[in-house]
Amino acid sequence: MKLTILKEHLNESIQHVSKAISNKTTIPILSGIKIDADSRGLTLTASDTDISIQSFIPKEKNELSIIQMERPGSVVLSSKFFVEIVRKLPAQQVEIEVKDHFQTIIRSGSSEIQLVGLDPEEYPTLPSIEENRRIQLPSDLLKTMIKQTSFAVSTNESTPILTGILWTIADQKLKFTACDRHRLGSRETPVEVDANFQLNNISISGKTLNELSKILPDQNTLIDVIFAENQVLFKLSSILFYTRILDGTYPDTSKLIPQSYQTEMVINAQQLAEAIDRAYLLSREEKTNIVKLIMREDHTIEVSSSSSELGKVTEQLEVQSLTGELLRISFNSKYMLDALKVMDSELIRIGFTGAMQPIIIRPEEASTLLQLILPYRTTN
Amino acid sequence: MKLTILKEHLNESIQHVSKAISNKTTIPILSGIKIDADSRGLTLTASDTDISIQSFIPKEKNELSIIQMERPGSVVLSSKFFVEIVRKLPAQQVEIEVKDHFQTIIRSGSSEIQLVGLDPEEYPTLPSIEENRRIQLPSDLLKTMIKQTSFAVSTNESTPILTGILWTIADQKLKFTACDRHRLGSRETPVEVDANFQLNNISISGKTLNELSKILPDQNTLIDVIFAENQVLFKLSSILFYTRILDGTYPDTSKLIPQSYQTEMVINAQQLAEAIDRAYLLSREEKTNIVKLIMREDHTIEVSSSSSELGKVTEQLEVQSLTGELLRISFNSKYMLDALKVMDSELIRIGFTGAMQPIIIRPEEASTLLQLILPYRTTN
The missing domain is CATH 3.70.10.10 (Proliferating Cell Nuclear Antigen)
Structure with a gap:
């Protein structure tokens, strides 16, 4: 892999995906960010197994050349130091070159950084998700709904299902419910789905949805939300955000x-x-x-x-x-x-x-x- | 004691003196702020024995009436809650009334707060300081000198003297020195004192000087600094800031x-x-x-x-x-x-x-x- 990329675009993508990196991971390769360069552009991936975030940087955008690709390839770089150093590189252009044994050289202005890279083959693959259960939500509405309910989720890890926000769809209405046994927050909104589209018992970690909120744009851009067996995928323009559905059965709160x-x-x-x-x-x-x-x-x-x-x-x-x-x-x-x-x-x-x-x-x-x-x- | 005072003036004084309150104090009355009302105005005092801060609010300033004094008196109020509640009172006017057993009523708009007050007679008296050793420093210069040296003080409490900034005066020059055995920062400035005025072995806690810095105005207003046997007093326009001189002999760093x-x-x-x-x-x-x-x-x-x-x-x-x-x-x-x-x-x-x-x-x-x-x- 060898390429030159505009620092601000690389930095923005790194900031997005690094939200998925946990300091507590027991799987060493997951403390890294996976970088894949191909003819279309650069894809960055980070994951803590509960959340996975993928960000794509195209070679060009609005006729602006972002990446000069010399040689495609892949590498995993330890995020600890990589995330901060890219932000502080001296020049606008950043050259990334991966040599033998995944040794990676980053050059920018008068700085040269050698990083120990890891084998991308060892990086877990992201879940493949069938697109048959999909809704669309305006980004700003999704952000508001998360803000209006997430504070009421339980912080008690002994009942994991209650640490999530429950998503339900019935009668073409999407409802968020959060409840910690002492209080409950809920918010509803109409969604454009078939009349018989139903969603039950989908509880997504409140913490994770707050992380998603930080990436969601403030405009009313439509976000695709895809529900798979035990994963939910949020599709933003250049970001894929995967999260696990919490195990267990969410209690019936309607009688409250x-x-x-x-x-x-x-x-x-x-x-x-x-x-x-x-x-x-x-x-x-x-x-x-x-x-x-x-x-x-x-x-x-x-x-x-x-x-x-x-x-x-x-x-x-x-x-x-x-x-x-x-x-x-x-x-x-x-x-x-x-x-x-x-x-x-x-x-x-x-x-x-x-x-x-x-x-x-x-x-x-x-x-x-x-x-x-x-x-x-x-x-x- | 009974008076009405403009909230913003009371709040500003509280914010200043509360910097002297330590959460770790073992002397219960020192977790409070002492309030003295007399014919001139209101004096607030707080202390953790190492630092004492006194702030004075005059009855009037530039023809603006700040305090309506109905009855003078004194009380000590627990700072924990008092500091925050005054900031959040609904109206511009705050009435303070001290009743029997130092029970204190604070009224503002539709809020009424009853506070358990303590006997001001039990509050320690501030050190009396003779003014014979006095210098004057522009406030902004003092702030800069603290900033340029305080980071180099030792954080190791086993050598307390090195946790301070050393003040020396000789040849009509004031010098600040901070040294943690691995590095040293020093800054000098001329001062208007008699040619034979000398200052030796005055080490003042770096932390305390950083707290002082937050109160010092950014202008070149002259600040009086008075050196007594084991105390230094900084006199700002309406604030008195007392601090203890650290025990011990500061090592000779000149040979370094x-x-x-x-x-x-x-x-x-x-x-x-x-x-x-x-x-x-x-x-x-x-x-x-x-x-x-x-x-x-x-x-x-x-x-x-x-x-x-x-x-x-x-x-x-x-x-x-x-x-x-x-x-x-x-x-x-x-x-x-x-x-x-x-x-x-x-x-x-x-x-x-x-x-x-x-x-x-x-x-x-x-x-x-x-x-x-x-x-x-x-x-x-």
Whole structure:
């Protein structure tokens, strides 16, 4: 292999694929990045077996020559040092030459770097994926849906299935659900699929989807999402992002969500978030995060938290509307802040069905977004 | 105590004094901020016994009323929660009222915060300092001098005196010296003092001076520095910053610095820094940081580092001038990068007196700044 490539393109691809490299890998070759050069361009691959990312750099793009290919070939280079050195090379042009025993020479300006290369034949092959189950999603929508649900996945590795976001499709609607047994976040969107297209029990690691988010463009470019037996493939313009489907059966969470409310409140989202944030500061010092909400007849609510050692925070807030039974309810202020943060609506509607029943937070207008948090049982 | 104060002024003072609060304090009252209100204004004090910071907020400033004082008094408030809550209060005005048993009420907009206060009588008094040994330094110069030397202090707590920057005054010149036994940074500046004013063995913690730096204004405002028996006091316009002088005798480092050189090289600082940075990336992976410099007859140098496992980085650089014996010398690339970073000069002059003797780095023009690093003994 011998070629010359524009540094910025090589660097961008390396930054993308390196997200798949884990420091904890026990398979030495997976600490490397595989580089394949052929007549079309350069393909970079990295994998930690759970995620695999492939990035393609074409020889030319918009009539700009990116790669001068002298001799095709392949090599695996240890990512540890390679990722950083390419970013810091002095010149715009980078020459890569692979010699005997995969010894690799990188030249740029007055720098020459010799790297010990590994045999690309030893690199695992990526899963081959049949394209029969495929949907298309706008990139920015996918990013928003991940942001609105991923914080609610479980961080407890003893129930791996709950560390993922559940993808379901029924009635031409795609739904994301994340649930850590104390709270739930869900978001729905219509998708263009056949009326009988169904998707069940596809749970994809929340961490992985957050990594994907960093690569997804902010525009509404369409992303292909392909579902195979135990893999999902996200196809961006020049990037393939493979991820494993989590093992296990995702619990049925539909019964958690009440169909009607005893009490309903419409309130300004930002004012509520700021008041709860101040109460959170104190509740966090207590390591409980407990905040109490008391509803009053005069259409105000009181949000408070207290600590015998430090003191008490009390916040008075007006609500837009308050119907039904007046409640006193306690909850985890951090969970409420997380839910309020993704609301994207000035006014929100909070539904209650009793002091020990789930609290439902939604934008005021009928919406595809729903957040649920379970209240705390408190003594008063 | 009862008063109303503009939030931004209270917050700024809290941010300043809170730099003196240590999470590790074993004296409970020192985890608090002392607040004293009198007819002149509000004084905040925080201390970890090594550092004490006092900030004063006047009742008015430039005809703007900052404080409405209803009743003077004092209280100590636990800083943990107080520092953050004041920043997040909803309104511009903050009311503080201290009731019986130092119970403190903070009101702002719709928020009411009750804090458990502590008895200010239990708070240690600040050292009283005689003003007979005093110098004045422009704030920006003091910041620069700290930046140019503090990175070279020792981080080894077994020789506390070396964790400080040594301040000496002789012949109307102030000199900062920092030395961790492997490298040395020094910077000198003229000061307006009596010809016989001397300062010896004043070592002030590098960490503390970096904290001071964050408070120092970027302008050339004059700062009073007062030297007492075992304390130094920095007087800013509304802040008093007290710090302890480190115990012990600072070693004589003057003999480390060679009076003449066998080899002298003038080189572009940025080009050398970038080349060493690339070599550093590899040397860091090897956990040695060793970089080798080889001088050639054609007025070029080669900078290289190598690792049997990863490979080798080789950099060719032209030098502006090279006189004396051609050397091969190895050194810690991280130390060299630290020294180059504070050079503030396009061209620098590096002096050598042999492969095992200290390397001296200075700006090309005669300068008050000097960096020294000891070379590594290597096998080839």
